[in-house]
Amino acid sequence: MEASACALFLIISWSVYSCLAESGFLSLDCGGIGNLTDSSTGITWTPDDKYIQGGYRKANNDQTLEFYHQSLRVFPKPLNKSCYHLPITPNVPFLLRLYFVGVRYTNLIPNFNYSIETQEFLSLRKATFQRNPPQRSEKILVSGGQVLYICLIRASEDVDPFISSIELRPLRQGMYNQVKSRSMLHMRARNSYGASKQISDLSNRNLTGSIPSTLGNMTALVKLSLDNNHLTGGLPDLSKLVILERLHLQNNDLSGDVPDWLSELPNLKELFIGNNNFSGVIPQKLQDLNLLELTYEGNNYLCVRKEECRLSSHSHGRRGKTVSVPVVVCPIAIAGIISLLGIIIYRKKFGRKEIANSGTQGTPTGNRESRYVPGQDNLIISVPSTPKSRSFSLEEMMTATKNFSSKIGQGGFGSVFLGELAEGKQIAVKILSFFSEQGIAQFLNEIELLSRAHHRNLVCLLGYCNASRDLMLVYEYMSGGSLNDHLYGRNKSKYPKLGWKSRLKIALHAAQGLEYLRTNCTPKIIHRDIKTANILLDANLTGKLADFGLSRVAADDVSHVITAVRGTAGYVDPKYFTTHVLTEKSDVYSFGVVLLEIICGRRPIDITLSEPQVDLVKWVMPLVKEDEDFMNIKELVDKSMDNNYNKDSVIYVAKLAMRCIESESIDRPSSSDVVMEIKGAMKYEI
Template identity: 35%
Template sequence: MAAESLHSLALLLILLLRAAGTASSDDSAVMSEILTKLSPPGWSSSQTYCKWKGVTCDSSSSSRVTAIHLASSSLSGVLPSDLSSLSQLQTLSLQQNSLSGALPSFSGLAFLQYLYLDGNNFTSVPAGAFKGLTSLQTLSLSGNLVLAPWPIPPELINSTSLVTFYADNANIVGTIPGFLGSLPNLLNLRVSYNNLTGTLPSSFGGSTIQSLWLNNQATGLSGGINVLAGMTDLTQVWLQKNQFTGPIPDLSKCTTLFDLQLRDNRFTGVVPTSLLALPSLQNVSLDNNKLQGPVPSSSRGIHITYDGTNSFCNTAPGPCDPQVAALLEVAGALGYPITLVDSWNGNDACQGWSAISCQGTNVTTVTFSKRGFSGTISPAFANLISLRTLLLNDNNLTGPIPDNLTTLTQLQVLDVSNNNLSGLIPVFPTSVKLTTTGNPFIGKLSPGGGSSPSGTNSTSGGSPGRSNGSSLSGGVIAAVVIGVLIFIGVVLFVLYKFCYINRRHRKFNRVDNPEIGMEVAKNGAMNGVNGFGGLPSELHSQSSGDHSDFPVFEGGNVAISIQVLRQVTHNFSEENILGRGGFGVVYKGELHDGTKIAVKRMESGAMGTKGMNEFQAEIAVLTKVRHRHLVALLGSCINGDERLLVYEYMPQGTLTQHLFEWQEKGYAPLTWKQRVTIALDVARGVEYLHSLAQQSFIHRDLKPSNILLGDDMRAKVADFGLVKNAPDGKYSVETRLAGTFGYLAPEYAATGRVTTKVDVYAFGVVLMEIITGRKALDDTMPDERAHLVTWFRRVLINKENIPKAIDQTLNPDEETLESIIKVAELAGHCTAREPFQRPDMGHAVNILGPLVEQWKPTSHQEEESSGINLHMSLPQALQRWQADEGTSSVFNTMSFSNTQSSIPPKPLTFPDSFSSTDCR
């Protein structure tokens, strides 16, 4: 027996060793296949795969692969079908490559937490590809434009750890599954630019979702959006360009909502006053709906747009006519039927409103017969004091007949027959012809109720203390009741503690994987994991040691060690220089996963306590500002007297290089489509900065060298700064005049006064450069042509001169020439000598937008933005950020919650002026 036992034990050990050896060889086989098929940079068969660039293995002798970081590595080809054999894989970053073919199955990868596949050319998603991913926290598939139609994977119902699901521009079809609203940790759901249909799931009500992007569906989502009222964690909602209907719900419980995009839908009804009272709200778009009632307005600087097809009663904010207000309240009780919208516009109900008849200026008849309306009869009918005839018959109305209708002294006919009304019938004067037949519940308090016509409730059954069986003693009943109450109390206490701890864990401890790479969202295609320019989750070196000392990017206020910046820039080597400016040198840095950043090394100079506080205060603010057309400031470093800033990296360089240095840089000349698209991007970015102007933000030094381009040639504005707040929207700075005189408005060049119109002037100069291919100041030209603005404004006197002034590389056809002339005229208006003659930047956006739209660009990014709370002063905002245990994570790429602010704990104030070394 002993021999047999030993033999069995030896056999078992052999099997276990074989299994372990097979597992190890599985990783080797798959990694070798990846090397063969994709040839990633830094991978060589002469090394073990654990030493390959971007590959991380566990510390055990089995050498199991736990992470592969190959983002932006110029990969092409097809992934191995047996990728799921990497059973210990936790992170797979393959974003921003050219991978093609069917997506492999990841089924069974129980340890996989982060999966980045966005920005590739995958052709299909197999059914069940994400089955069993119980640890999955982030799934990003955005920007896979050639995917065959596929639904949101139903197997994700078991991925209860899922925090982020991004699948913009990925050809998703079908409806939004209800289980998404039930995932306990889901914070970010972004599936814009697909072909989702149907309604919002009711399960969304009460969900944890914060960022919800469902905009620009091909056919359009439909139905109402009342479910949003229960989504109290919402911070950003993008529903634009769908087919949503019904009224805007009361969102007063969504106190953290800062960005609401509802334009280009079919919403009806009055804009709730509670909406514009939300404490965090900054941006609202309501354009091109069927909204009614007063024009929405806010006294605290909310950026709100409402142009297009809406049917507001007036063209400017102010109350509606009393009869109009009453009828809109009536429509509200019916759910604001869209059939009433087209004719119910203007501020006079007697001017062509359907179903409304008047005598003179007074409404006398409302005819809603056989309209299919549901809802209730509004008491607001009683405000139509001249009403004689009210026909509501043959609909699906519920509830009671309002008692106050009896106060209508001129009412003669009231027909409510053939509905589902209930409740008591009010006593009308005998002069009123009242018809109530066809309402089976009329005279009762509610459908199915047992009230008598007199209103006395009738009940049946025995006494409440008696059962049909044996009776119980009072003591037993009391004991049972007390026991049940105690049990319920314990359960409620446990649930409360669990939810409270869970919520705090989600809020403050979302960063739990130090190996995750930084994803920089590509400019213009929403195919990265961040629509605002890409905040990294962690910046660390390529060393394999302990990463505990490295900082985590948490949406701003990030202090980064000089050692880290030296590592990622190769000790600020010459070959890493991106450019030189008046404030220092900018270096390219590369993280271990291949993601690139830009590091601006400021000019050194002695910095006292006041200067240090000013620097940190400004960084604290600027890192909070996020807009897809503004280069994101990600963090900063103070090393003795040296100051450094970390920005997102823009791989295509500056507009200057593409306009004036394209031949020596090896670029193709910019097409007109590219130029006007870049101009629109810049206008949108500057327009957003102007929306922040009353909180001390202003853009300055706008010129092509401060316009940076992403991979897809979409533009972002860089080098915007912070200046002291001053009365009347005017700003005073005591600093050297940065940049070339050719971009400075006359009033700024002479007086140093900065207003938003100074930026408009500089923008006009940029437009002229885009049109002509000439610099603002060119000493090689004759004097009369050296100053671009002076010369081009003379050109504009006669439109026939414009074709001769156009950049010859454009070679425009007739349609393009017409577009160029429109932009040329805009440039002339923007550079008017007197500030009051220049338009606002919003006007530039309105002019350029249709020109870009006519080409139907493949990237339909919107100008959505986020930023600080505009209703707070800067000192208030700073103190709030300092005091918060965790700052807002609404700008965070991975939606990792923020930890303690790095701003010094004492209150900071902004200086009267900023010198030339103030972080520009």
């Protein structure tokens, strides 16, 4: 009787322990075939097949691993993206762990991506691998939705994505309050500090002046926190603190370059220097440190790569301070100023590899939160939800496109399909391909910009679909194709010859769209890829600007953006190409090339022509210099127009085009001037 009672007690105790251990837990043994309980924790691991469709089970054949790592799920071709659908409680923080253990490829490094997706954001990351101990990816996040999507994404033809286990753990309300619905914490390290190690927390002490160099004598210091004070100057040399693991200096007035000696701290794992006045480029050695978590937001002239730098002759501090740079006319001073201009930098809003963490980075639209972690390939971006863009279901998209049966285009982002909504409106559906990370950035950039930019001469974004975890953009269908198609492409034979009046009308429409981006958008938008292929036409030949994937925003008080060169050969502003300084006038240059195209009827780069004629701009320039009055304009004009044009009108536009492609941007007209000039040319046609 006593033995039975004891056994019953043990059974009840074990049941209670198991329930407590896994209350609300989801522990998936990917590729597993049955429920198995971890005797050390009481957690039951279950197979993943009810949460995923597709893929196959593969054994790891490594008995040294935990039982829930001894199998995995592999996703073979033709699958490009496969997603787990995991239930979560809305607005409750939870811990997510992903393990990628297994699969050895002969002479190949496993290479694929995975994404973490909620109704609010999509985070794209590269999978990393390690068998012993197993590589773990750990996050803390929260969502207002009820489903979390973990998606495995193919990045090459040769490597099949795989995953070995997933853990989902709800956390108590109030834990990690810094995590919001559009951000995510990523674990860099978990450490235990013994009593023999010192921690100096001097945060929120209202400290002023410089950081005392005597701190460098505290050789047992593992953490130094000086957040939220009024400290000034630069950093003293603390390189003697060889066991220093965490240095927190946020919300002060520290200035100067980020010193190289920081990279000599072998144990450094956290460096928080946000909201100061540091400038220059973060040392590459510091970025390369293993397990370094770096936060630097709020330093207006500090960045990771030189090409992202912001050019300025003065620095604006976090608290509105302005440091004037006096002009002294002497060679040394000029050289110093040039050097200063070279290192004062502006961290670009897009094109970075980002991960959301505990803080926010303000943007002009105020809807993206991000934090950079060196050495990680990842991107996190909000999925928009605006009243001006509609969210379509997968069923609507499949019905509208007849199961995506009519492909009408292809780009670096993916494919475009023709469709028709239930109300009869024709649409073009752009589906994102996950093979190109750059395509993802461009695709999501376009969602953000077109969700708030609306004009009769911009292609209308009707909405998007994210229900299938394959992002789709839905546009109005432009049945007239592109201006490029009419001049040289597939529609050249479909439509009557494009006369001068029609060309002029299309040019005016495109110029009006460009003017809107500059003068009516807040913040203003620089398109960065103006070309005839991105001027789309409806059935009435109404022109509309399209493809905003490369576009950049610039605040109203900023005249330019320093960014990597993007665009299409033949259209790129040479000044932008050599300096990486992108301005409104860069778009004007590209538009000048478009004007030359509609006059000459030839591509900006045509390698089938003789050497002097390959480059349209270089071909036209000497001809114009020899004939400044354009008396021989007939030599330039597209022969397909059969002399059916007003010569004065063409000369008017030709002179405008030449001003648009001036080598110095200051000599080019504004987008508003371009609109006015084209209207002037149209008067000759009345």
